[in-house]
Amino acid sequence: MPIMFKNLRRLIVVGLGLSLLIPLVALSYSHLATAPFRVTTPTDAPPTRVAVVFGAGVRGDRPTRILAERIEGAVNLYHLGRVEKLLMTGDNSHATYDEVTVMARYAASLGVPMRDITLDYAGFSTYESCYRLQPIFGVEQAVLVSQRYHMPRAVYTCRALGVDAVGVGVPDWGRYAPPVLAQYTAREALATVKALLDVHVTRPRPTFLGPYEGIE
Template sequence: MRFIGATRRRRIDGNWQRFAIALALFLAGVLSLAVDVIVACGRSDSAPADAAMVLGAAVDGDTPSPVFEERLRHAAALYESRRVEWIVLTGGVGQGDTLAEAEAGRDWLIAEGIPVERLLVETRSRTTRENFTLALPLLADHGIDRVLIVSDPLHMRRAIRMALDLGLDAHPSPTPTTRYQTWRTQVPMLLREMYFNVHFHLTRH
């Protein structure tokens, strides 16, 4: 009986050890991904490009949301500093909206003095991947090769991976300011991006 009890204890101990190792590996993977997303926030390409591609975000009626406005303001600064020749706006009509995100962004930029002939608009996409795939014909039609991807810093890691995966000569240009400024807003955004980064890698093929 003592032998049986000792064997059972060793089996239980072995199961706990395997569980502890698996948990440690999982937590290490989560931490590594979080660090990867955060590190990507600080990467910004300062070299000129053919265009700035603004990834769509929500609109309030026909007005860009504060998050979207940060992206538009950054794209306008890139154009005004002559770092890009075009601004490509992406984003379709969201649920409950009547105006496409890209159209709202175009109107905002025109009001800021950006020439309408320098704006290219894609109005059908609903996801980050669609932002890129549906904008590809616009890039080809206007001879645009090198693009700066404009989005929120925490979104940049996934956006660049997607763009490169689709064959774009894409480079990061995250907004220098962000609406995600507190832990209460940053942590959910970080967790969301970690989830979608994993989802992208699992479904990319």
């Protein structure tokens, strides 16, 4: 085999190896770095004024199962007195798709007064949701609520952007089919690579900032 083709094959093998190794390293790093700031028991969450719930899809006027369980986790914190306000952050990029209004209505149906719910209509990604917490809503400290597979990235991103964040992970493995969680975890590894680049290298501005709103 010509030397050129041997070198090409080596390059391909090295490239494939790195494409697998880098996401795994990023995922492991985010888990280790955020371990002190993640809890799985609601009563272990520090008393904090605001809980942040990340959007995860809606079907019509109903949240997906994953999103419903995030909202239920935040509502539980509210009723336990661990938080005073809920901030729903998600996608309202066009008139026919409004995650955060669905999220708010679901939380209200579980007993949270609408006066204690704030909506972030421009939380198009975990990074954008975390970025907007301080300049738009004045949030310096927050409890983040999401599935456990997503929590290291969310906590790492928010803390890197200056928010004193602690994550309360709602159950995922054991509640969803293993192939589904394996797919989510693989996607999370790739998303974590991008998150590290976003917070440490590129620091892109979110799609929308807008005026300060605060949380009353």
